[in-house]
Amino acid sequence: MxxxxxxxxxxxxxxxIREVANAGLGRPDVLAFWFGESDEVTPAEVREAAAAxxxxxxxxxxxxxxLPEVREALARYVSALHAPVGAERIAVTSAGVSALMVAAQLLLAAGDEVVAVVPVWPNIAAQPEILGARVKRVSLHPQQGAWKLDLQxxxxxxxxxxxxxxxxxxNNPTGWTLSRAEQQAILDHCRRxxxxxxxxxxxxxxxxxEGSEAGxxxxxxxxxxxxxxxxxxxQSFSKSFLMTGWRLxxxxLPGDPGGEVLAATGKLLEFNSSCAPVFVQRGALQALAMADDFxxxxxxxxxxxxxxxxEGLQALPGIEVAPPPGGLYAFFRVEGQDDSLAFAKRLVAEHGLGLAPGSAFGAEGEGWLRWCFASKDLERLRLGVQRLAGALDL
Structure with missing residues (x-):
């Protein structure tokens, strides 16, 4: 350097993830499941609102x-799902990853200690380190393929x-989800x-x-x-609204009668991206308007x-996987395949199957692979399983 x-x-x-993807990009024979996005395009109504x-x-x-109307719409959207939130607590960012970085810049300084629950999408743990903070990693633990938190x-x-x-x-990549009791214990502890x-x-x-059937x-x-x-x-529009490429x-933010947190966030946004594009926000406004239906x-x-x-993975011998309660991914382990990066590269080169290596999410994910199942074409997923079986000589 x-x-x-x-x-x-x-x-x-x-x-x-990019290292594996770069080995297969441009090859029409590769079934790519390495990125965290659906194969569906953004809804037409959203695209039309941006075009208009x-x-x-x-x-x-x-x-x-x-835009004030976007912040107000977001406040209504968040409030319908959770406790009431006013627009004065909402800041729009150019991408969810930008929201993460702005939050880090808002709160962290060089030398600060940060605790991160891992394995996790690498950007989340890397951003504090870029700012000079020290990250202490606390790992989830796999049990029959399901990842669990040791709360204590x-x-x-x-x-x-x-x-x-x-x-x-x-969680990305494991699908692990906090229970309400775990959240309350964590919040109470962090208050202390x-x-x-x-x-x-x-x-x-x-x-x-529970309750997901009702939206x-x-x-x-x-x-x-x-x-x-x-x-x-x-938060991000990428996952729930099929808007990964829109970067919004x-x-x-916390409730702040004096408005200092909001003002500081506005300063950081000016120094990072100035603002999100208006036409992208218009598309997001339409996405929020149709959220209940879409x-x-x-x-x-x-x-x-x-x-x-x-169903396909669990039918293969030597594979450890459990149903993820949330997210976009199956995180699984193949017996005897301890170098996830080398195995993922071999799957691309020799079998036309593109998966993300578990080591991309930290040492805690080594030996695992992440498969994004956000495919409307179910046969494409089944074909991918067949290619994995072929790689394992099954």
């Missing part, structure tokens, strides 16, 4: 925090010296230690637990937190993909 580039970047690993905005010439800067282990790791807890639930909770809840609608969301810290609690929730997210159907289709993939 050249000396004029910060030394902390030298230890920052490149994306292993462009046709009106809405190509100029917007407010740092987002996590609480013991969070002390008054812990500036923030990073938790992604439902003065620790901020940075909750990535982008998969909250992609969940099949409810997975348990959220917003359900139990007081407005003044040290809680920042990051949002933050739910999202439940998407969740049902994803469940069909999940169940189809699991």
């Amino acid at each position: 050249p000396e004029y580039i910060r030394s902390s970047l030298a230890a920052l690993p490149a994306s292993r 905005s462009l046709a009106r010439g809405e190509t100029f800067y917007a407010h740092n925090l987002g 282990e996590l609480l013991d790791a969070i002390t008054p010296a812990t500036r923030a807890l990073l938790v992604n639930a439902p 230690t003065g620790t901020w909770i940075m909750a990535d809840e982008v998969y909250e609608r992609l969940w099949w637990g 409810r969301a997975a348990p959220s810290f917003l359900d139990i937190a007081e407005p003044g609690d040290r809680l920042v929730v990051t 997210g949002w933050l739910v 999202v439940p159907g998407l969740v049902a289709r994803l469940k069909a993909g999940r169940d189809t993939l699991l």
Whole structure:
């Protein structure tokens, strides 16, 4: 690494998901399940709303925090799923990953201690390290393919010296989801230690637990937190609205009568991206307007993909996998395949099957593979399982 580039970047690993994908991009024979997105395009109504905005010439800067009507719509959307939230607690960001980085910049400084529940999407744990914070990793534990939290282990790791807890639930890549009792215990403990909770809840609608049939969301810290609690929730339009390429997210900030948190967030947004594009926000406004009709159907289709993939994987000998309660992924282990990156590369090169290596999500995921089941074409998933079976000589 050249000396004029910060030394902390030298230890920052490149994306292993991209490393595998780059080996197969451009090959029409590869069945790609490595990225966390559906093979469905964004709904036509959303695309048309954005196109109409462009046709009106809405190509100029917007407010740092987002269009007022979008923030108000987001407040209504969040409030319908959780406790009431006002628009003064909403900030629109250019992508969910930007929401995560802005939250990190808002709360963390060099030398701060951060606790992260892992394995997890690598960006979440890397962002504090980019800022010079120290990340203490607390791992979930696999039991018959299902990943579980040792709650006491996590609480013991969070002390008054812990500036923030990073938790992604439902989790990428494992599908693990916090229970309400676990959330309450974590919130109570963080209140005592003065620790901020940075909750990535982008998969909250992609969940099949109690109440999901009625279109409810997975348990959220917003359900139990007081407005003044040290809680920042990051969200995205990517997953629940099929808008991965649109790059739009949002933050739910603490209630703050003086408006200091919101003002500081606006400053950070100015220095990061200035604002989200107006035409993208117009598309998001349409997505929110049709959420009650659209999202439940998407969740049902994803469940069909999940169940189809699991049926195929569970029929293969030597594979450890359990139904994920939330998210977009089956996280599974193949007996005898301990180098997930090498195995994933071999699957692409020799069998035309594109999966994400578990090591991309930290050492805790080594030996596992992530398969995105967000495919409307169920036969495509079945064909992928056949290719995996061929790779295992089954």
